[in-house]
Amino acid sequence: MSDLPFFPSNIWLFGFLVAAVLLAIAEGGYQLGLRLFSAKDEGRRSQIGGVQAAILGLLGLLLGFTFSMAVSRYEARRDLLLKEANCIGTTWLRASLLPEAQRAPVRELLLRFVRVRLETEKVSYDSGKLAEGLRRSAEIEKELWQQAEIAAKEAPTPITATFIVTLNEMIDTDAERVHAGRNRIPATVWVLLILVAACGCLTSAYGSGAQGARSAFTSAFLPLLISIVIFLIFDLRTSHQGMVSVSQEPMLDLEKMMQEQTGKTP
Numbered sequence: 335m336s337d338l339p340f341f342p343s344n345i346w347l348f349g350f351l352v353a354a355v356l357l358a359i360a361e362g363g364y365q366l367g368l369r370l371f372s373a374k375d376e377g378r379r380s381q382i383g384g385v386q387a388a389i390l391g392l393l394g395l396l397l398g399f400t401f402s403m404a405v406s407r408y409e410a411r412r413d414l415l416l417k418e419a420n421c422i423g424t425t426w427l428r429a430s431l432l433p434e435a436q437r438a439p440v441r442e443l444l445l446r447f448v449r450v451r452l453e454t455e456k457v458s459y460d461s462g463k464l465a466e467g468l469r470r471s472a473e474i475e476k477e478l479w480q481q482a483e484i485a486a487k488e489a490p491t492p493i494t495a496t497f498i499v500t501l502n503e504m505i506d507t508d509a510e511r512v513h514a515g516r517n518r519i520p521a522t523v524w525v526l527l528i529l530v531a532a533c534g535c536l537t538s539a540y541g542s543g544a545q546g547a548r549s550a551f552t553s554a555f556l557p558l559l560i561s562i563v564i565f566l567i568f569d570l571r572t573s574h575q576g577m578v579s580v581s582q583e584p585m586l587d588l589e590k591m592m593q594e595q596t597g598k599t600p
Contacts, residue, residue, distance in 0.1 A: 337549050344459075347566035352528065356557035358536045363536040364553060367543020382544055386537040393534040396527050397563055404570035412580045414511040419584035421504040422448060426592060428497040435487040440478060445592045447474045452585055454565075458515065468512060475505050530537050531560045 425565060429440040454467025482498050538552040569578045 342542070345565070345569055348568055349561065352531075352564050353397075353558060353566050354560035355528075356561055357554065358533050360535040360539040360553050360557045363539035364543040364548060366501075367540040367588070368546070372543040382537065383539040386534075386541050389530065389534045393530045393560070396530055397560075397567075400523055400527050401567050401570075403523070403565070404567045407514070407517055407519070408570045408578070410514045410517070411511070412509050414507065414584070414586050415542060415580055418451075418504070418507045418511055419588050421500065421507045423588055425497065425500045425504050426528060426588075428500055431493045432485050432497060433489050435488070436481050439482050440485075441592070443462045443474050443478050443481070445596065447471060447478070447535060448585060448592065451473065452582060452589065455580075455582060455585075471508065475508065479505075519567075522524070527564065530565065535560065 417596060426441065426444050429437055429444065432440060450467060450470045454464060456470065457463035457467065478501060482494075482501055485494050535557045537553075538556055539549075542549040542552045566578070
């Protein structure tokens with residue numbers, strides 16, 4: 335993915351690697367802490383608590399900030415999907431007012447457009463297939479505009495003008511939706527988040543080692559909990575890979591309505 339060039343795009347592999355790295359760092363921190371416990375350096379040991387609290391506080395702020403960014407982008411994609419479905423539906427209805435020569439071709443193109451958008455959404459995690467889907471969508475939009483130009487020449491009426499306006503809104507909304515799909519969390523934020531998470535796990539486990547007592551919370555529970563939150567944030571930025579995805583119901587309902595009115599099935 336474009337915003338995370340050094341991390342795997344597969345969400346499950348990403349989550350596994352993050353969890354494995356944080357668990358390994360926690361174990362390493364515990365082993366380092368045992369050295370301090372053996373040295374019985376009370377001065378250094380007394381500083382651990384303050385450093386640990388500061389890093390975990392910073393981590394909490396970063397997780398909240400990044401989660402908020404991911405949710406806002408998820409909501410934008412969801413809202414634009416509904417907006418695009420509404421624009422296509424309005425264009426479909428107004429196409430019935432076009433001259434007979436343009437009515438059927440325009441409706442055929444609109445149905446193809448919806449199907450291409452649904453197919454593209456399913457493979458949006460693959461940059462190559464995504465680019466191909468966007469290319470096909472752009473070609474259909476070009477054909478639709480050509481039909482609109484013909485209709486405007488043959489029947490320059492206010493009804494034709496309203497169809498052109500809704501078609502233009504549909505094309506603009508599609509561009510907004512593509513942009514929203516590309517508007518992801520910057521890579522620098524991800525790198526900082528993972529670095530601070532690693533430092534938080536390291537200092538927490540280091541404190542346990544310095545006390546000479548292994549803690550299941552710092553050795554396993556904390557790294558896994560942080561990994562789950564990072565996994566969820568990563569999941570919010572993708573489609574059809576993990577547990578969270580933008581529902582395609584508006585587009586599916588629109589496709590069903592189109593098929594019923596034209597009698598065409600996939």
